[in-house]
Amino acid sequence: MVTIVSEFVVRAEARGPFELAYGPGGAWSHLFARAAGFRGITLLRETGDPNRYLMFESWDSEAHRARAVGEQESEYRRLEAALTEWTESRTEMGTFRVVTEASVRPEPGARRA
Numbered sequence: 269m270v271t272i273v274s275e276f277v278v279r280a281e282a283r284g285p286f287e288l289a290y291g292p293g294g295a296w297s298h299l300f301a302r303a304a305g306f307r308g309i310t311l312l313r314e315t316g317d318p319n320r321y322l323m324f325e326s327w328d329s330e331a332h333r334a335r336a337v338g339e340q341e342s343e344y345r346r347l348e349a350a351l352t353e354w355t356e357s358r359t360e361m362g363t364f365r366v367v368t369e370a371s372v373r374p375e376p377g378a379r380r381a
Contacts, residue, residue, distance in 0.1 A: 269307060272325040272333070273361040280319055282354035287311065290323060295347055299340050305332025319356075330363060 278286045289295045291311040300306040305328035314320040327333045337344050351358065 269366055270327055270330055270333075271364050271366075272327070273364060274323045274325070275357075275359040275361055276321045276323065276351075277356040277358075278319050278321060278354055279356060283318065285350075286321070286354045287313075289347065289350065290321075296325075299343055299347065300336050303332065303336035303339070305329060306336060322361075 276286070276290075287294070290309070291297075292309050294309075297309050307326035307328065309326070310324040312322045312324075314322075325333075327336075
């Protein structure tokens with residue numbers, strides 16, 4: 269599994285439309301909902317700066333995403349155009365692969381099953 273991480277600085281007046289379009293269940297998710305390998309989107313808004321967001325877009329592989337973008341090219345371009353109007357900046361942080369997952373440690377003194 270890979271996750272594409274992007275940072276957005278959104279114009280204050282465009283936060284609502286941005287969240288609706290790029291949050292889970294929004295137009296961006298619907299664009300890829302039926303695509304093979306799409307795992308979903310997580311959108312985070314920074315608590316100290318309500319105009320700054322991180323988006324985590326998860327796929328089985330980079331090839332799955334490339335194929336899905338190609339198959340939905342016209343709608344993808346339309347959403348990208350709207351994004352340009354809503355944002356002050358966009359930074360692709362990179363594509364990341366899960367190396368290890370966190371585990372929950374038992375409380376000290378707790379019995380293990």
